[in-house]
Amino acid sequence: MATRLHFQSEIESLRAGMVEMASIVLNQVERAVAAWDSMDAGAAEMVLLGDDRVDERCATLDMKIFDIQLLEAPVASDQRLLHVGLIAVVALERVGDLAVAIAQLTLGQRPENAIPEVQQLIGRMSAQAVDTLAVAVQAIARSDVELGDRAIRQAAAVRQMLDDVLEAVGTATNEPATRSWGASAVLMARHLERVANNGSELGGRVRFLVTGEPFIHQPTLPGSVARGGS
Numbered sequence: 262m263a264t265r266l267h268f269q270s271e272i273e274s275l276r277a278g279m280v281e282m283a284s285i286v287l288n289q290v291e292r293a294v295a296a297w298d299s300m301d302a303g304a305a306e307m308v309l310l311g312d313d314r315v316d317e318r319c320a321t322l323d324m325k326i327f328d329i330q331l332l333e334a335p336v337a338s339d340q341r342l343l344h345v346g347l348i349a350v351v352a353l354e355r356v357g358d359l360a361v362a363i364a365q366l367t368l369g370q371r372p373e374n375a376i377p378e379v380q381q382l383i384g385r386m387s388a389q390a391v392d393t394l395a396v397a398v399q400a401i402a403r404s405d406v407e408l409g410d411r412a413i414r415q416a417a418a419v420r421q422m423l424d425d426v427l428e429a430v431g432t433a434t435n436e437p438a439t440r441s442w443g444a445s446a447v448l449m450a451r452h453l454e455r456v457a458n459n460g461s462e463l464g465g466r467v468r469f470l471v472t473g474e475p476f477i478h479q480p481t482l483p484g485s486v487a488r489g490g491s
Contacts, residue, residue, distance in 0.1 A: 271329045272339060276402040278325060279349055282318050283398035286353045287391050289315060289360035290456060294387040296364055297449060298380060300372040308364035315357035322350045341473065345401055345466045352459040356394060359452045366445045366452075374442035376433045379426060383449055386422040389415060390453040393460035400467045409467030416461030419454055426450040 289311055296304035326346050393415040400408035427450070430443040469476045 268329070268332045268339075271325075271332060272342065275322075275325055275329060275342070275346055278322055279346060279353075279398055280402050282322055282350070282353050283395060285318060286315055286357045286360065287395055289357055290363065290391055291387070293360045293363035293367075294383070294449075294453075296367045297370075298384065300367060300370055300375070302368055305364040305367035309361055312357060312361050315354065315360075319350050319354040319357070323347070326350070337473065338470075341470050342401075342404075345463075345470045348466060349398065349401055349463055352394075352463055353398075356456050356459055359456055363449055363452050366449055370442055370445055371438070374436075374438040376429065376439065376443060376446065379429045379433070379443065379446050382422060382426050382429060383446060383453070386419060386426065386450060386453050389422065390419050390457040390460070393419060393457040394463070395460075397460040397463035397467075400464055401470060404467070404471050406468050406471050409464035412460045412464030416457040416464070419457035423450050423454045 289308055292304065292311075293308045295301075296308060326343050330343060393412050396408055396415065397412035399405070400412060427447060430447055433439060433443055466476055468474050
């Protein structure tokens, strides 16, 4: 009985750890986008320096999941949480890498070359992408199917925002400096789409987590978490 209680305590600790890890990773994304918005190279460098912390925390969560599996033979629902937890760790580590990629886009660009309309679109896209992943991780932590479905819907809205960015950049001035900034803005938007894609992927796993219903694989999207069997 004591072992089982300890096991359940570790499961709850894992849920909290995933939420905390998501908060750290999404803070990296928000800081990277803020650095881009102000073209602050120093702030971008701080994001790059923070990546080691993300990697370390992801490795810690990985080990925690394996340690939990050794405590006691988990029941089916716990096994599903551990399975989805490993997938979530991969997704969060990947989003941490996307934050680094976003920060790197800031280096070498100048604020006077920015296209205001595109900057506004990226600001809205960033907020939605970050919220999508945050909702997905909360859905896993709470075993909440409705929240998982919400993450999927929000990711679809982010993909529409990418189309808006592409259109706005395509109709902007053809000045060489602006074209260079616009190309970086498109990459930025694609990175944000990938943040949301990871949220959608995790949101889609929640139904499997709660019910055991097989996960339906969607077409592979660039930058989304690697797919494994459910």
